[in-house]
Amino acid sequence: MKVGKVSENVLKRTILKGIKNTREEVIIGAALGEDCAVLELKEDEVYVTTTDPITGTITDIGRLAVHVAVNDLAAEGAEPIGLLCTALLPENFKESRLKIIMEQYKETCASLGIQPLGGHTELTTAVNRPVLNVTGIGKAKKNRLTPTNNAKPGMDIIVTKWVGLEGTSILAKEKEEELLTRYPRAIVEEAKKFDIFLSVLPEARIAVANGAVAMHDITEGGVFGALWELAQSAGVGIEVDLKKIPIRQETVEVCEFFDLNPYCLISSGSMLIVAGNGYDCVKALEEKGIPAVVIGKTTDNNDKVVLNEGEKRFLEAPKSDELYKVL
Secondary structure (H helix, E strand, C coil), X not given: CCCEECCHHHHHHHHHCCCCCCCCCEEECCCCCCCCCEECCCCCEEEEEEEXXXXXXXXXHHHHHXXXXXXXXXXXXXXXXXXXXXXXXXXXXXXXXXXXXXXXXXXXXXXXXXXXXXXXXXXXXXXXXXXXXXXEEEEEEHHHCCCHHHCCCCCEEEEECCECHHHHHHHHHHCHHHHCCCCXXXXXXXXXHHHHHCCCHHHHHHHHCCCEEEEEECCCCHHHHHHHHHHHHHCCXXXXXXXXXXXXXXXXXXXXXXXXXXXXXXXXXXXEEEECCHHHHHHHHHHCCCCEEEEEEEECCCCEEEEECCEEEECCCCCXXXXXXXX
């Protein structure tokens, strides 16, 4: 394909093919010649929007782009409706590769019950590998939002599933041959499959119905970065027990191989939840098969403390994600 906006034929057969209006909120969706999507909500509902690029990897970029945007909406207590996607592709990018990306994108949207609303696809000399930027649009009841600044002192902090899921999966796929020089194939294959856990939509819905007041999906900067951002946004302190933070052994092994801190590794698929009674929320999550654990509490000062067998350390502002040390 040549530099510039993709042709009408490519648009029809590779991007728009298979996209239909599946949400009642959508009046105008993705279509040839339409530059906008039109949605209609009820009187007591509000729009919730987010935008995120995928730049750290090209492996499964179509799936990751969907999950990152949808997880942001879920963490705000919103129900995702649809996505707008801008795809910037390098010069001479093959249509066959674009088709794979778009199949991932559309299949992941369908699996989550959300609708591709449109976007833009262009080949440009400004990039040397694919960049997908996705804007997510959701809806929420005005009194059911869960922004991070809702957290108050004395509340429980919960982590769902395991930290480091996304980073582990990406590294296992991108650096498979290197990892196989030390670890059995079974460990590497299991780590690659962590991408099945990337959606936090199920736990967000359960948490909102069971006392969650604030939520934050754990992305770049890992759980330590997410804890810092939560505390800064809410103006509270935190005190958490490192040993209670859930982590899979495969993540530990992959991070040891590359000398990475797993607690600062991109962790889509894991959610921070703040609730007045976190143990009730954990019980509700576990009844639906979602692992969750209370790792600590919010406090009435500005200290961001991690305890580790009697030792105390203070969190620092998040820096570049550990993933970028390898990719």
